[in-house]
Amino acid sequence: MFDDLLTDFDFDAPTVNFEYTTKEGWREFVEFEADQPVPCSMREYDAMASSDRALYNIARERFMSVGARISTPSLRSFAAAARNAMADNRSPDASKSGVIISGRPSMGKTTAVQEFGRAFERARRARSIQKKRDLIPVAFAQVPTHATEKTMMKKLADFYALPYSQTASYETLLARVCNVMRECATEIVIIDDIHRLDLRYHANEGAADALKELSERFPGTMIYAGVDVARNGLFWGSRGEQIMARFETVQFDEYDIATNEGAAVWGRILAELETSLCLIDQPEGDILRIAAELRDISRGSLGRMAKAIRRCARDAIHDGSERLDLDNLLVVLATIRKLEDRVADEAGTGAKRRRGRREKVRQ
Template sequence: MIEITTKEGWRDHVNTVHERPAPITLQELRTMSFGDRALYNQGRAQYSQAGAFVRTPQFEAFQRAVRDRVMLNAYRRVGKLGLILSGEPGQGKTTSLVEIGKAHERRRREVGHPAAGRGKIPVVYVAVPAQCSAKALMHEFARFLGLPVLHRMTYGDLLEVVANALRRCSTELVLIDDVHHLDLKYRQNIEASDMLKQLSERCGGTFVYAGIAVEGTGLLDGQRGGQIGKRFEVHVAVPFPLDSTEEKARWGDLLLAMENSLCLADQRPGSILSAAVTLHALTGGEIGLLKDLLQFAALRAIEDGTETLDLKVFEHDLRRRQTAAALRPETPRQSRKRVIAR
């Protein structure tokens, strides 16, 4: 498994490309030798899990916003602009953050940009540990960059070393994941939040945060939050709705892209659309839950040799869930709500 919180791991992640296996018929798959079929299945699993990425309208809007700010911040001395990707678990925030960083670095390499030259680090990825102090967060930056950290080094020393390294390495994009761990009810987290602002002003990179319900952490509240709120645009990752015709079309596009990524030999393209409403009810429109649900179903189809999604299983799962919900005892709060509604 590639660890992307070090520059070596991140570089391996950017370099790794999982190509889609060549499509074959069910008959061709069945005539393969055991070893060849095992290799083909491994290639399908790698592509489905790590190679395929579905570009949703939400992702594309966020990626455009990142590109705009990278361009503008390159010419700003102070008041750099940033972005925050917020949302509940299962909305693909980390996946989106990492994909944006990977796409940015690959784009820089392809055009021969100086930021991707020898000894440069165009993208830095850091995950915020729980209950993180400013010094501990500086250690995470130093760990990614491979900087030696001495015990006698103060917070100020670390800030200076990290900021200098980011400038020398021409870092353009600083991705900070799990920023919800910076809950400002705790003093050490306030210090860490202030440190990020200082670091942003002292290096040329565009800072992009991602976390769970960031709006409720206090990061955007008060005097400190006022500055962040003015300079950082908040994008909220939400489940796919299914109300309007346009929203149903977007959900259908997502299902078609997911279906294609599974690489099943006997899956008729577009057949998944007949289960669109069922799949939305099962997942609540959450892309993470949908991906897991379909990949487990694809695994069963590969193992039993059918090589096609059993859509009836989804309907059965939904009926079973609905029955269980109907038999579940009412909580006192639900009972009071029902009485009030009368």
């Protein structure tokens, strides 16, 4: 019944949800390549055998989904901050520096830290004389819900596939993680979902202390990413003051087109996205005709907008039009935003109910 929809489906493509929190999954992400297919004309495309045409479609859908990489000003600002922190940390006399990416959801924070980590690891592997399989330049972990010092260290131990007893002490876990980081020449530790460490709650203080102690014991740089970290309590109290003093915060904000400079940046991002689609009959710069509408409906979210654009590009490939339907693109983007807003509203209502129940229990 659905055979026509699955004819050109890329069954062999890897999911974009790599298992970043294990060294094997992270390495798969670092080493994965999806090359941009060679452009062709409609005449050349129509002349292809059906099997070759199907392979060509698979290649360009794979590239636009997991191969294309868009350089944004926010990403470059973060990369410059991370480079400075790493350079500072080479001095044995300086206190350890780090970087925090903060911003609203769908602003590209996690993508930014992952792409920087990927680029750094590929460059480090190319220059290293250490055995490639023993080298783990970047570690990636997420802050667990209800984090403690032990659960935070377990997350990092799990990344390296370190065996440990469930009854192992925090000190034992910390020592083992630090040792393996030195043995594997880890230089960057990325901690995602750092907003879960709301220091207004006493229970989260241990996890924050654990990350601080880790940063002092391994010769590398900590990079955090999270949603509106100041509003969510990461900078609360004396521990928060220490984090603010040691970490440079890079804010990922909505793209603003009210100024000429902002409009130029937004237009360049749209043009790069349009090129990454590999549509054969797409007029260059056509998407710029709805630049303002895309900004308003997406609320300046690159991730939300890119999802809508790629969905419409797949439709253009499958229906043979080979160009974006701009009216449909605005409808798809509005639908995506509406669904995300509904989920956010439901999540916010659930969080308020949970907070209410906790307050009643304290009373």
